Amino acid sequence: MNQSSIMKSLEKPYARTSQLHLARRDMGRLGESRKVAEVERAQAETELLDARKMVKELSSRIEELNSRLSVQNQDLEKLKTAKRGGNWGDPQNNQHSKVVAELGYAKEELIKLKQEMASIIEEKRRDRARDRNL
Secondary structure: OOHHHHHHHHHHHHHHHHHHHHHHHHHHHHHHHHHHHHHHHHHHHHHHHHHHHHHHHHHHHHHHHHHHHHHHHHHHHHHHHHOOOOOOHHHHHHHHHHHHHHHHHHHHHHHHHHHHHHHHHHHHHHHHHHHHHO
């Protein structure tokens, strides 16, 4: 045997060992990546659960505000009716101003809640899309 054939025969096991080592290293990295993905998925699921709870809370707050708004609208209609009837005095005018102010506050709060809910729904949609990609 000449020296080049001896070198080639010695290189073959080394190349196989090297490939085996690289494959094991890659498998280790994949395992680590899988663990990281599982942790991220668990965190996303927790965040999604929290977002769902918040949506329920916001929905109930919106329902409550809508109910209060309805009552205030009824009160406002009563005041308008009283005004048309000629029973409009300073105390009622003050009450009317209070009702209008409360109505404005309730309306602003409802708008904020709707914006928060839209934001949460969008975040939830992004989380679902991210979960599908995992």
